[in-house]
Amino acid sequence: MFKKVLIANRGEIALRILRTLQGMGLSTVVAHHALDAGSAAVQEAGQSFELHGPTPVAAYLDIAQLVEACRATGAQAVHPGYGFLSENAAFARALEQAGIVFIGPRADTIDLMGDKVRARNFVAERGFSVAPGAIEDDDPATFAERALRVGTPLLIKPSAGGGGKGMRIVRDLALLESELATARREGERYFGDGRLFVERYVERPRHIEVQVLGDAAGQVVHLWERECSVQRRFQKIIEETPSPALTSERRRHVCEAAAGIARACGYRGAGTVEFIYGAGGEFYFLEMNTRLQVEHPVTEMVHGIDLVREQVRVARGEPLAFAQSDIVQQGHAIECRLCAEDAAHDFRPATGKILRWQPPAGPGVRVDSGVRQGQAVTAAFDPMIAKIICHGATRDEAIARSVRALQDTVLLGVTSNARYLARVLRHAEFTEGRADTGMLARCAEDLRDLLREEDTDLAIAAAVLSDGELLRAVRGVPAMHAAMGAWRN
Numbered sequence: 001m002f003k004k005v006l007i008a009n010r011g012e013i014a015l016r017i018l019r020t021l022q023g024m025g026l027s028t029v030v031a032h033h034a035l036d037a038g039s040a041a042v043q044e045a046g047q048s049f050e051l052h053g054p055t056p057v058a059a060y061l062d063i064a065q066l067v068e069a070c071r072a073t074g075a076q077a078v079h080p081g082y083g084f085l086s087e088n089a090a091f092a093r094a095l096e097q098a099g100i101v102f103i104g105p106r107a108d109t110i111d112l113m114g115d116k117v118r119a120r121n122f123v124a125e126r127g128f129s130v131a132p133g134a135i136e137d138d139d140p141a142t143f144a145e146r147a148l149r150v151g152t153p154l155l156i157k158p159s160a161g162g163g164g165k166g167m168r169i170v171r172d173l174a175l176l177e178s179e180l181a182t183a184r185r186e187g188e189r190y191f192g193d194g195r196l197f198v199e200r201y202v203e204r205p206r207h208i209e210v211q212v213l214g215d216a217a218g219q220v221v222h223l224w225e226r227e228c229s230v231q232r233r234f235q236k237i238i239e240e241t242p243s244p245a246l247t248s249e250r251r252r253h254v255c256e257a258a259a260g261i262a263r264a265c266g267y268r269g270a271g272t273v274e275f276i277y278g279a280g281g282e283f284y285f286l287e288m289n290t291r292l293q294v295e296h297p298v299t300e301m302v303h304g305i306d307l308v309r310e311q312v313r314v315a316r317g318e319p320l321a322f323a324q325s326d327i328v329q330q331g332h333a334i335e336c337r338l339c340a341e342d343a344a345h346d347f348r349p350a351t352g353k354i355l356r357w358q359p360p361a362g363p364g365v366r367v368d369s370g371v372r373q374g375q376a377v378t379a380a381f382d383p384m385i386a387k388i389i390c391h392g393a394t395r396d397e398a399i400a401r402s403v404r405a406l407q408d409t410v411l412l413g414v415t416s417n418a419r420y421l422a423r424v425l426r427h428a429e430f431t432e433g434r435a436d437t438g439m440l441a442r443c444a445e446d447l448r449d450l451l452r453e454e455d456t457d458l459a460i461a462a463a464v465l466s467d468g469e470l471l472r473a474v475r476g477v478p479a480m481h482a483a484m485g486a487w488r489n
Contacts, residue, residue, distance in 0.1 A: 001316060002076035002101050006031055006049070007041070008066050009081030011370035012386060013292075014041035017079050020308040022046075029073045031066060033059040035380060040370050047073055056380040060084045063091050070100050077101035077315060079308070083382070086291040087114055103315040105269045105290045112265060113288040117159045117197055123285045126264045128257055131276065131284040133199030135159075143196070144180065148173055153201040156180060158187030158194070164234020165190045169201055202278045204436040206245050207231065207286075209274040210258030211299045211307070214267040215314050221324045222259040223299050223307075225251060230424060232347065232440045237417070238424060239295035240334040241302055244395060244433030245277060254283055259324075261288065270296070270311050294337070294387070297368060301333035301391040332398040333391045336406060336421045338369075340383040343420035344448060350415040351377050358410035364391040364398075365405050377414050385416060395433075399425055423447050 004027040007014050014030055018041050021028050030045040033056040042048045049069040053059030061084060070078060078095055080086035080103070092107040104110070113119045117135050124130045134146035137159070147154065156179060158166040166186035168179045184194040211223040227243035228236045246254065258273035265288075272293045274286040296307050305327075313321065340350040353376050359367040369386030377383070388405050392398035406422040427443060429435050440447070 003027060004029065004073070004075045005077045005079055005103070005312075006066070006070050006073065006075035007045070007079050007081065008060070009079075009084055009086075010036050010039065010041065010060065010381065012368045012384070013081040013083075013294075013370070014039070015044065015370045016368050017081060017308050018045055020306055021079070021312070024309060024312060026312075029069070029075050031060075031069045035378065038372070038375060040372055049073055057084075063088075063094050066091070067094055067098050067100070070095070070098065075100070077103055079103040079311070080291065082291050082294055087289070089114065101315055103269070103311050105267060105271060109265055109267060110290045113271075113290050115159065116157060116161060116287060117195070119288060120197070120285065122265065123261055126261070128261055129282075129284050131199040131202065133197060135197040136195050137197075144177060147176060147180070147198045150198055150200055153203065154198050155201040156183040156196055156198050158183065158191055159197055160191040160193035160195065161187060164231075167234060170198075199284075202276050202282075202284070204279060204438060205229075206243070206277040206436050207236075207274065208243055208246070208254060208277045208283065209272050209289075209293070210255050211293070211296065212258055212262040212267060212271050212273060213307075213310055213314070213320060214262055214269065214271075215320045216268055216317055217319055218263070218266065219320050220259050220263045220267060221320060221322070221327060222255045222262075223303055223305065223327055224255055224329055225258075226293075226295055226298055228295060229435050229437050230430065230439060231437050234437075236295065237337050237339075237440075238334065238421065238430075239298055240332065240395075240398070241298045242329060242332065250281055250283075257283075257285075261285065269314050270307050294384075295335050297366060297387060297389045298333040298335045301366065301389055302329045302331055303327060304330070331391055331393045332395040333389060334398045334402045334425075335387050335389045336402055336425070337384055337417075338386045338388055338406075338409065338411070338421070339417050340377045340385055340414045341417050342415045343417045347417070349379055349383050351379055352414040353377075354411065355413035356410055357412075359386060360388065360405035360408040362401070362405070362408075364401050365389075366391075385411065385414075399431060420447065 005021050006029040007017050008031050018028055028045045029047045030041050031049045031051050032042050033051050035056050051059035085091040089107040089110040092102040095102045120130055136143040153171045156168040166183050168183045170176055170179050188194040207228045208225050210225045214220040225243050226239050226241045228239045230238035261273050270292055272289045275283045276286050277283045342348045357373045366389040367386055390398050390401040390405055392401050403422050403425050406418045409418050429439050
């Protein structure tokens, strides 16, 4: 039984984990780079440990240094959050060898599901649905020929990939060889591994994922699905549950398949099984993320279950606290990822000092953030400022609360995507439940035009501001009244 936990992460997820650990009566340590010394997580932690490295990111990826941080602080367990080393089997093994508990799945499970080819084969061999495809490792000499036989459209993926990096859609087989070469270069660049596989591309696909939980005794439950189809460049920006695309019967089939996959690999802890869902109701295994997802709060909002708490309980060797029949969805939840970027100019990253930060509040509104007013936003890390999660009795109510929350958000000093997110939520394809993974690309011009129209109003607001810093920051404000300070009309 561990009593002190080191958090090997930063930003909003470090703070979110910290508060659950503290609520469970556990002592906490936050490992951090010097750039994060003033962050909320570091300031609120019982103890902190400074990491060093040639770059800030490298510091958070230094396994030996994190193991030493545990030894130096007396931490008996590590929560990796998401990103960084959260899906690194070598990290899990290093902690185990040092007698430290990894709050996550077993290293061999991470290895299995972290290799897209092995995971795909594992799932297919156990009778679960995968898209028609070809794997380079099966026979490298015939890979291109087998890829041709898959037909169009097809999707090229790096075997060691993730996060949408290195993926290529091919509609003209005459371009296949050149696209394979490009994907191989990108795989080597991003992952140090140029191996590829291809699979049939589902037109206008939806991205459906299922939250699963398993304990050391082999019990597995699912906490129903999340829809994550609103993506830009394969990166999710809006997630919701339940999915508006699924009937009750299809929802049950998808979720039972996810739980079956988790049982087959003896999954322990919290994880997510992701599927591609076609217009005809067909669904195919995409991948399994062996960690906590960024979008886990939408599941928490409709179930009232703290997933981090359950991760800790399972890591302690405790059985699941509930059966499948106990897990019932209540209402609808939507998460919007508030990022420091300029949506009107190709999502250009934004940096600067946060002059004013006032997150939204109100019934059904939850904000997960790790930033503080006065903190600098740099290009060293992911640009996400906060996750704004809204719950309603119905989907329409959740949408309305999400739009209002984005409008009420005050972020001065850096440009954000708040206005863009609100526009997406009000777009007919989203409100009618028709959004697929290509929606943002397909509707890009419409959404940009609407933003440009709002820019005129923001310029007028800027003209009445006397403070120079606020004047320069006005374009990053989601609503004109927010830019004007404390008064409201």
